[in-house]
Amino acid sequence: MSLRVASRPSKYLCKSCRFDLSRARKRKYGTSSITSNPQDIYDVVTVGGGPVGLALLTALKSSPATSHLRCALIETQTLPKQKSWDLPPDQYSNRASSITPTNQSFLESIGAWKHLDLRRVQPYDEMQVGDAGNDASIQFDWKAEAVRYNAPLRTVATMVENANLTRALLRRLEELDAEDCLLSSSSVASIGNGIDDPEGLNLSNWPVISLNSAGTAESSSTRQIAARLLIGADGINSPVRTFAGISTNGWDYNRHGVVATLKLEPQPDSPFSSSSSDPNSALEDFLSDDTQTTSTSPSQATNENITPSNRATAYQRFLPSLGGPIAILPLPNNHASLVWSTTPQIASTLKSLSPSALASTINAALRLNEVDIKYMLSLPSSSDNEHDHESELTWRLQHTPQPPPARAPPMITAVQPHTPASFPLRLRNASSYISPRLALAGDAAHTIHPLAGQGLNLGLGDAEALARCILGSVACGADVGDAMRLEGYSAERYGRAVEMGGGVDVLNGVYQMGGEGSLSGDGVVGGLLGRMRGLGMWVVGNVPGVKEGIMRRAG
């Protein structure tokens, strides 16, 4: 038979693809006809234009070894609008994520980090974690290392708005002239397998995506594209995953995550800040004898007297009887992002509160006992008793012991309007991240509890690993969609995601024991569990190496 010599893509079709008989198909959807138009054959097709999909595409395009691959990225929303996202400097989006240093260096290596608006980005150096059930608290930071090596404090993570990150990736793609890979405003109608054209290409093992592109002036057109490697980065209800027949395991937490953007009270310049308001401070610094106290060896240097300056602090407080932790993550200019995992009833109450009442309630959640927080949430939020929340907060603050100023969370002065929102919390893990000519990345592969801020970080790690896997395949001339080559990606990422998701799930469970509705309740057993948790927190904080180990693994 004569081979129709197609253009560049079919040069890479191996003999087996051309002449192979169709093997048993696991994929569920029916086959669809595909034209052998070489314009519709792609090497790598990514479904989903979130940060993970865009990061993967950017990684492929920024590396010279893989930039020649024919890529497409399918996204239902309009990406040009995301590229022109702009907010005034005193307003921040309520969807912000904390990026670990590993992912920051990944974004720097693909050239996207420099396109971020760095004035809207806040690196933080410390995470204060507390428990409302006891007095325990733990600080995740690298202070011990900074004191030991007399080095500046290492960043724990950086808060970046998701829109800022997406815009940076789109700008980088524009810089790389790869914008024609972006098929925005297109939705996936169906995914099927290609057909084996006896006079042409055998695409029976290739996934073929039928697109409905909306947004054009004329009626939506349908288009079919074939992918050598199809990557699903399309979120928790991934159609790509469904097409592949990959099942998921997991459960719904029956909790909602309430997000908002907050305005904080400016902190007075503490000795921890790098700039001091004292006018004599420069002179004092110059003449001061306050050097490090002597010790018999450098390793025993006391870190009580040396505290490296800290750019920002993130706060998290576990509320066992209210459904989960509340976290305040810092943003520039005395703003912060709120993530509060709580029951659906409390979430709807919070969203219905007026902004000042919500600010008082958040302050209460960070400082008061759970009895008081529960009472505040039961107060009616109508407009005639606007100041009830505030007066309750003021009264109870006088009678609740507060942590020392170095550990105290900031006071919330206002909530940015129209930012309170909530999303349901779920745990999902796909039973496999790969399939022949298919890979899953990001939330399509795994969804975890937000209490450690690791969901997007896992996704970006997936993108990096997958880009590396594709690069390895290309470097040895293999088919990028080959299942065996993809197994390297799965081996690298599967265990990691299960470890992180499982660990966060266990932590979430542990920190809701002793709450309402659980077996132990508020009584003696709940108090005992609280004590044990405090002991566990103390162990993690004080046994040398445990805290650093956790931070290193998460970062």
Place this chain on the structure above:
Amino acid sequence: MSAMFRATQILRADVAGSMKSMGQSMQNMKPDAMKGPNKQQDTVLKRGARRDPELYVLLGIMSGAFGLAGWYFGRKPTSATSEAEVSVANSSMPWEVEGDHDHEDHSKHFKYQYHPRGDKGSTKNAPSALNTVVIPNVTLPRDLRLLRAIIRAPASASSRTITRIGTTTTSGLRAPNEKRQQTRHFSILNRPPPNYPGHVPLTFIERLGLAAGSAIASLANPRRGDMIAALGEATAQPFFIRRLKERMLADPTGRRILRDRPRITSKTMSLERLRKLPDNTVGRTYAAWLDREGVTPDTRDQVRYIDDEEEAYVMQRYRECHDFYHAVTGLPIFVEGEVGLKAFEFANTGLPMTGLSLAAILRLKPAERQRMFETYLPWAFSNGLKSKDVINVYWEEELETDVEDLRARLGIEQPPDLRQTRKQIRDAKKAAKEAKQTVGVDGVIL
């Protein structure tokens, strides 16, 4: 003691016996007999060791001694101030000596000197080749420390220069001020300041002692209200009083009480006004009860030993409302009634002192005890557990409500009137006695 001696006696006797038998067998030169006493001796020794109580005492003493030694040596071995000052002669470290700069006698110039900017008129000491670390006097106020730094006080009594060879000193990271204050350990000689007027902070051991002593004193004499009060305060912390306070905070009325902080004294509760109220009201019942028992609202002690100020108020409120509980339930003031009410309070508030007070049942007469177990304890526990928290009743507002109404709202049933029951029993006994006397059996006056 006798056991010890007994054991050693057996040991001695057995050994003596076996020695004797060994002696005999030696004479007989039987090899089997040789083995027998040895084995006998072994078993006797083992038995003795197992039963000998001396060894346990020895074990205790040795553990204590080693434990003490281990604690002493295992403590942090050095602290910043643990170095002892060693007196040195003036000339022992000549490079440290500033001395008079007698320019003629160059043999006395032990420090390297140089002329800054070639100016032969002035000389300065060259920096030391040894690394020096200066520990400033950290107890000085900060401005004086700065002054001292400007003046560059030499190595004198107020600061110490410590040389350390090889390692570099680090500077550049500013030490924060707030860490200079040290929190000293709370001890008998170093009590923290009181949190409210009348507050006496106690250490843990003091609290234990107070709890034990007041428990014994109140059992010995249940009329000692102050001992019962002290027992309550010593045992309520930290858990039970906090739970009671949280129950108050969870209830809207309780929260209002905590905000308003009402106190019940003879000034705030005017008895004349209460006596004028209609008969079935809470206020009238309270006043009548006070008059019947002959007490006033001022008989309650101030709370002294509870550390948190709000929890102290909760305890005070509980104590002051105790009379209201008497009025609502109708239990009288003698020991039997008090015990019954304490049982009710235990089921309702959970304070441990109320539960410990039930030990006073041992002091009751048999008839009283029987009544307690049959009637009043079951009443107390069933009602205390199912009724609403009595601590959350705003008594000042309930003075004019009907008592039956309040009881129904709280879910409390009234127990049989104890005073009346006892009066009836007393009357019946008296009647029986009189009857027996008039009959005059055997002519004996009973």
